[in-house]
Every structure is written in structure tokens, then in C-alpha cells.
Amino acid sequence: MPCVLLFCLGNCFYKLNILDYSNISLKVMRIYHSPVMVQEVLESINFKSLGVLVDCTLGSGGHSEAILEYAKSIGKKIKILALDLDYEGIEIAKKRLNNNLDSIIIKQGNFSNISNIVKESGIDKVEAVLFDLGVSSLHLEKPIRGFSFRQDAELDMRFDINQTDSASNVINQESEETLKNIIRDFGEEPQANAIARSIVKNRPINSTLKLADIIVRAKKSYKYKSIHPATQTFQAIRMYVNNELDNINSGIKQAISLLKKSGRIITISYHSIEDRLVKKLLLEESRECICPTNILECVCNHSASLKLMFKKVIKPSLEEIRQNRRSRSAKLRVAEKI
Ligand SMILES: C[S@@+](CC[C@H](N)C(=O)[O-])C[C@H]1O[C@@H](n2cnc3c(N)ncnc32)[C@H](O)[C@@H]1O
Numbered sequence: 001m002p003c004v005l006l007f008c009l010g011n012c013f014y015k016l017n018i019l020d021y022s023n024i025s026l027k028v029m030r031i032y033h034s035p036v037m038v039q040e041v042l043e044s045i046n047f048k049s050l051g052v053l054v055d056c057t058l059g060s061g062g063h064s065e066a067i068l069e070y071a072k073s074i075g076k077k078i079k080i081l082a083l084d085l086d087y088e089g090i091e092i093a094k095k096r097l098n099n100n101l102d103s104i105i106i107k108q109g110n111f112s113n114i115s116n117i118v119k120e121s122g123i124d125k126v127e128a129v130l131f132d133l134g135v136s137s138l139h140l141e142k143p144i145r146g147f148s149f150r151q152d153a154e155l156d157m158r159f160d161i162n163q164t165d166s167a168s169n170v171i172n173q174e175s176e177e178t179l180k181n182i183i184r185d186f187g188e189e190p191q192a193n194a195i196a197r198s199i200v201k202n203r204p205i206n207s208t209l210k211l212a213d214i215i216v217r218a219k220k221s222y223k224y225k226s227i228h229p230a231t232q233t234f235q236a237i238r239m240y241v242n243n244e245l246d247n248i249n250s251g252i253k254q255a256i257s258l259l260k261k262s263g264r265i266i267t268i269s270y271h272s273i274e275d276r277l278v279k280k281l282l283l284e285e286s287r288e289c290i291c292p293t294n295i296l297e298c299v300c301n302h303s304a305s306l307k308l309m310f311k312k313v314i315k316p317s318l319e320e321i322r323q324n325r326r327s328r329s330a331k332l333r334v335a336e337k338i
Pocket residue numbers: 033034035036056057058059060061062063064083084085086089109110111112132133134135136137159247
């Protein structure tokens with residue numbers, strides 16, 4: 001049975017329902033991408049009123065599996081509509097969710113098109129939407145997908161392999177100026193200038209390791225700290241190739257309008273650029289007025305549609321970070337439709 005615990009976050013105290021998740025955890029942690037902050041995601045869902053949940057980033061199905069198994073364990077019938085851009089991930093998720101296929105509709109699609117996908121599935125409004133953003137370990141660990149600077153492969157980085165433009169097109173065809181802007185804006189890389197110059201000088205660049213080597217050499221003043229010197233540039237190229245920020249912007253706005261009253265939007269982001277955008281979108285929708293601060297009288301006619309469930313982001317426990325290093329940068333945000 002769920003019990004109630006007082007949970008201390010900075011200066012604020014929150015009441016969280018701590019769910020008995022122990023009986024399903026072994027199954028979830030099998031051999032796939034390990035879903036991040038599962039316990040916290042389950043605690044963020046209001047299972048009492050849950051009918052339909054949209055999992056916008058199915059990946060290999062870890063969160064969906066945990067949600068369905070937990071619902072089953074408390075005798076609650078729910079439906080998940082799950083989508084992902086990545087066909088390969090979907091096939092893996094289908095195997096993982098083999099026991100639950102009657103409770104989940106799985107579609108290949110972009111969450112920037114979530115309103116249409118929900119409508120086409122015969123659904124009107126939903127009780128919860130989950131976004132577990134970014135890249136999956138399946139992408140990083142499979143060299144052929146060309147996401148990782150640790151294994152050699154053709155530069156690719158597309159979530160959807162049917163998309164025409166890959167990282168190779170961007171690296172080999174964009175101007176030095178465009179590359180500099182991409183690396184600076186999507187990677188917050190202080191040495192974007194030098195890296196872009198070096199990329200253009202060394203083209204053609206067709207492999208991940210060649211690109212990583214060019215970046216390392218361009219950043220010669222770089223001292224190895226906690227991350228590999230190519231991390232920010234690879235992140236930037238991936239975000240550009242997959243149009244990630246525009247998709248998040250559009251997906252979250254549509255998700256908010258799909259929620260029923262008291263429905264919840266749950267997001268997990270993994271780096272500051274992504275999280276800043278999510279925070280801005282949720283904060284904006286939780287405000288009555290979004291006029292610029294220098295305007296004395298409100299002219300925006302905006303009204304709040306969300307209530308933020310926590311003032312601060314929720315981060316994974318030290319135990320989770322110890323078990324799954326990928327979770328270390330995760331930030332969970334939850335808001336409720338009002
Ligand atoms: C962190 S993984 C999700 C992992 C998943 N929660 C699990 O438990 O396995 C993020 C997933 O989002 C997908 N994705 C990224 N952008 C997307 C978009 N615009 N629309 C749909 N899926 C997207 C990626 O293909 C990737 O599989």
C-alpha cells in the first residue's frame with residue numbers, strides 16, 4: 001500500500017506518495033536502456049484518476065513498462081499511447097512490453113505532432129503526458145547509429161533513420177559560420193569558433209572518431225575535466241540534426257492543451273539547454289501574466305493553465321546515480337493542469 005512520507009527538498013517540504021515498487025523493479029531493470037527516476041515518475045502520476053497516459057518518448061519501453069506493471073499491481077486499468085521517432089527502439093520496446101500489449105498503443109511519430117497522433121488514435125483528452133527527453137543508451141551503445149565519440153562509425157545521429165539529413169550532411173556541408181552557431185548555441189561550447197574552423201579545414205569527415213579527434217586537437221588548451229572534450233560538440237550536432245529544441249517547444253505546448261483538468265505533465269531533461277526550455281515553458285503556463293517585467297499594466301490576456309508541483313527540480317538519488325551513471329544529469333519537473 002502507498003504510504004505517505006514528508007520529503008525534504010532544499011527549504012521546502014513536499015508530501016509524496018511513496019509507492020511500493022519493489023515487486024516490479026527486477027523486471028524493469030533487465031537488459032534494456034535503464035529508465036531513469038522510475039520511482040519519482042511513478043510518484044508523479046495520479047494513478048487514482050489515470051485513464052490514458054501518453055509516453056512521448058517510448059525508447060525501449062522502460063517507463064511504460066514500469067507504469068503498466070505498477071497499475072496492474074494495484075488493480076488499475078489504464079491505457080498508454082506511446083510514441084518514438086526511432087523504429088529500432090520501438091521494436092525492442094514491443095518485445096519488452098510483450099505482456100502488456102493490450103494496454104498500450106505504440107506508434108512511430110514525432111511528439112511535435114502529438115495532438116494529431118492522439119486524435120488519430122481516437123483519444124480526446126488525457127490524464128498524463130511523459131517526456132523523457134534526449135538520447136537513449138541504445139543510440140549511444142550501438143556504433144552504427146553514429147552518436148558516440150567512443151566508438152568508430154559513420155557520422156549519423158538521426159533518431160529517425162528515414163530522415164534525410166544526418167550528422168554527416170551537417171558536418172560536411174554547412175558553412176563555418178553555421179557550424180560555429182550550432183556548436184555554440186546547442187552545445188554551449190566556449191571554443192566553438194576554433195572547432196568550426198578546424199572542421200571546415202579537415203573536411204570530408206565521415207567518421208565519429210575522426211570528428212572527435214579534430215575536436216580534441218582544435219581544443220588544444222583544453223584540460224581533461226569530468227567530460228570528454230567532444231561531448232558538447234556531439235550534443236550540439238545531435239540536437240541540430242534532430243531539431244530537438246523546436247520539437248520540445250511544440251510538443252510540450254500541445255501536451256499541455258491535451259491534458260484534462262488535474263492531468264499531469266512529467267518531464268525529464270538531461271542538460272541545461274533542454275532543461276532551460278522545459279522550465280521556461282512550464283513556468284510561463286503557470287503564470288497569470290506573461291508581460292515583460294518593464295510593463296506596468298498587464299496587456300497579455302494570458303491566464304495560467306498549470307500549477308507547478310515542485311518549486312525546484314527533482315534529481316535522482318545518489319543510489320540511482322551510483323547504479324546508473326547516465327542518470328546523474330537528470331532533472332524531473334512535474335506540473336498539473338488547472
Ligand atoms: C531517453 S530516451 C527514452 C527512454 C525511455 N523512457 C525508456 O524507458 O526506454 C529518449 C527517446 O526519445 C526519442 N525521441 C527524441 N525526440 C523525439 C521526438 N521529437 N518525438 C518522438 N520521440 C523522440 C528518442 O528516439 C529516444 O528513444
